[in-house]
Amino acid sequence: MKITKILVALSFLFSVATANAGELTVTGSMEATYNTQGGNQTGNPLGTDRELTFSGSTELDNGMTVTVMQDTSDNLGYGDNKITFGNVGGLVDIYVGADGSPVDAIDDVTPSAYEEAWGSGSGTLNDIGGLAGEMGIGIQAAIPVLGTVNFKYIPKVDGTENADNASSGDASHSTGSGESISIKTNLADLPVVGAFLDGATLTAGYESDEVSTNVNTADGTDLTAAINYSVGNFAFGLQKKMHNEGQTVATTDEVRYHDTAIGISYAINDALSISYNEYESRRHNNAAVNFTQETTAINVGYTVGGMTIGFQDASTDNAGWATATEDDSRTLGVSVAF
Secondary structure (H helix, E strand, C coil), rough: CCCHHHHHHHHHHHCCEEECCCCCEEEEEEEEEEEEEEECCCCCCCCEEEEEEEEEEEEEECEEEEEEEEECCCCCCCEEEEEEEEEEEEEEEEEEEECCCCCCCHCCCCCCCCCCCCCCCCCCCCCCCCCCCCCCEEEEEEEEEEEEEEEEEECCCCCCCCCCCCCCCCCCCCCCCCCEEEEEEEEHHCCCCCHHHCEEEEEEEEEEEEECCCCEEEEEEEEEEEEEECCCCEEEEEEEEEEECCEEECCCCCEEEEEEEEEECCCCCCCEEEEEEEEEEEEEEECCCCCCEEEEEEEEEEEECCCCCCEEEEEEECCCCCCCCCCCCEEEEEECCC
C-alpha cells in the first residue's frame, strides 16, 4: 500500500516540462574543539570537523522544482546525497536519497545554546533515528492544521548507498524494509484552542526497522514526542523517546531505552544565549543490571556573523547504566559556516 501511494505521487513527474537554467552553490562548515573527559584526559584534546555541501536547483515550466544535494564526509569523500522534486502536483515534495531520516532529524529538539546534554561525549547514547544513512524515497507536505509531515520508505535496510543503475543485491538477505515519519504541528494553528497555545510546537515521530526477516523475531521501533514553548527570550522543551533495538534471534530478549530530554534556554541578547539541559536514560535489558543514567549540562553560545563560539560543561551519573560510574566532559568549540 505504501509503495502504491509513492508510485501514484511519482506519476506527476512524467508530465512534459521544460527546465529553466539552474544554479549550483557550495556551502560548508568547519569546527575546532577542545574537549576534556573527566580528570583522566591523557590524549590530545583538540579535534576538528569539516563538511562541504554541493547544491543545485532548477525550475520547470510546470511549476515544479528540482534540487540535488551532495555532501562530504570528514575526509572530504562522498557522503549523503538527495534529489528532490518540489511542488509535485502543487501539493508535495518527493525525494530520493540517503540524507538522514525524518526521525533522525528530530532526535533531540529541546532548546540548547550549544549542544545537547550528550552532545560532547558525556554518557552513553542509544538514540532514535537509526535509518539515517539508508537509501530511500520520501514525501513531504504541509497539511492544514496538522502541520509538516515527512515520510520516508526504505526498501532494504542494508546500509548501502547504490550508484545509479545498480542494486545492493542480496548481500544482507536477513534484513527487511524500514519506514520513518515525523509530524511537526504549530499548536497555535489548532481550531478553538490555538489562540491559547501561541508559541507552542508539538513534534512527533515513529520509525520501524525490520532488523531481521527470520521467523519469531521482532522489528526495531522508535517513538518520540516533544513539546516546545517559547515566550520572549525564554524557551522550554520536554521530549520523551523510546528506542527498541528489535530482536534478531528468537531466544534473545529485546533491549529497550526510555529517555527524557529537557532543555531551558535564555537569549541574553541577539548574540549570546545560555541553556540548562538534562538527559535521563532508562535501559531495559533482562541480561544486565540497569541503573538510570542521568546527564546534566550547562551550555553557552555566542554567535557573530557566520561564527559560533560554544561551551559545554556536562556531567553524567551512572554512565553506561552502571552504578556509581561518572563521565564528565568540558568542551569549547569554534565553528564557522560559509
